[in-house]
Amino acid sequence: TTWRVSARDVAPKGRRRVLVVFEDMTAVEEAGQIRRDFVANLSHELRTPLTALLGFVETLRGPAKDDEAARARFLAIIAREAQRMAHLVDDLLSLSRVEADERRRPLEPVDLGALTSSVVATLEPLARQKEAHLQVEVPEAKVIVPGDPGQLRQVLTNLIENAMKYGGSGEDIEVSLTSPEFQPALRRSGVCLSVSDHGPGIAAHHIPRLTERFYRVDAHRSREVGGTGLGLAIVKHIVNRHRGRLRIESAVGHGSRFTVVLPVD
Numbered sequence: 001t002t003w004r005v006s007a008r009d010v011a012p013k014g015r016r017r018v019l020v021v022f023e024d025m026t027a028v029e030e031a032g033q034i035r036r037d038f039v040a041n042l043s044h045e046l047r048t049p050l051t052a053l054l055g056f057v058e059t060l061r062g063p064a065k066d067d068e069a070a071r072a073r074f075l076a077i078i079a080r081e082a083q084r085m086a087h088l089v090d091d092l093l094s095l096s097r098v099e100a101d102e103r104r105r106p107l108e109p110v111d112l113g114a115l116t117s118s119v120v121a122t123l124e125p126l127a128r129q130k131e132a133h134l135q136v137e138v139p140e141a142k143v144i145v146p147g148d149p150g151q152l153r154q155v156l157t158n159l160i161e162n163a164m165k166y167g168g169s170g171e172d173i174e175v176s177l178t179s180p181e182f183q184p185a186l187r188r189s190g191v192c193l194s195v196s197d198h199g200p201g202i203a204a205h206h207i208p209r210l211t212e213r214f215y216r217v218d219a220h221r222s223r224e225v226g227g228t229g230l231g232l233a234i235v236k237h238i239v240n241r242h243r244g245r246l247r248i249e250s251a252v253g254h255g256s257r258f259t260v261v262l263p264v265d
């Protein structure tokens with residue numbers, strides 16, 4: 001605990017009286033530390049692609065000026081690195097929008113079954129490209145929760161994209177929606193929206209840290225697949241805003257399941 005101690009003379013004339021104030025500064029210090037870590041991480045995340053960009057531009061202007069094959073190769077790398085920075089900026093904007101919006105915009109009734117099917121349909125072409133099979137299971141009856149439709153779409157998109165990025169190729173990805181209305185055992189927990197994959201899984205000690213900004217199990221792999229390290233931080237913020245919970249289960253060698261549990265009101 002960090003204390004700030006200050007003293008003030010509050011004596012009425014001719015008397016001695018001092019007021020000593022102890023302020024607990026722990027939360028303020030922690031917030032400052034989190035901000036400093038964030039800026040340091042972000043600078044590093046931007047610096048890495050920028051260094052590559054500048055290096056390849058220099059090579060194109062100098063040694064590779066007249067080498068047609070090298071030029072095509074370097075331009076492709078430049079495009080990829082610029083794309084990576086664009087993703088990072090998009091994710092940063094999403095994160096700050098979610099943080100700013102917390103509790104401000106009222107939640108509206110959202111049809112989760114329709115939303116799930118629509119997100120899956122949008123991601124289908126990408127899944128086909130990656131040879132992943134998206135399996136969807138939603139109840140026939142409507143499942144309505146109070147929510148922000150744009151943000152809930154983003155939650156599901158991020159989870160399915162992660163399953164495609166880290167879930168091993170050629171494997172099934174199961175997206176399922178269950179509601180306590182149809183499964184009384186869930187009555188106390190709420191509506192569950194889960195994404196399961198059959199990829200390599202995640203070792204237990206990483207799991208509590210996955211939703212930290214820029215935390216990655218394998219930074220190299222994350223960069224390779226176009227990750228920014230912010231996807232699950234965004235998910236966590238959105239789920240909190242909906243007073244829900246994010247449950248992560250994983251078994252190394254078998255796969256992972258990310259479940260969003262939302263209250264039904």
Ligand code: ADP
Pocket residue numbers: 162163165166167197199200201202210211215216217218222223226227228229230231232233256
């Ligand atoms: P990124 O942009 O790197 O994907 P995320 O915040 O979405 O960042 O995820 C954080 C890390 O969690 C990833 O870098 C990856 O190591 C791990 N991860 C996320 N989803 C999965 C999954 N389905 N299977 C295995 N690892 C995963």
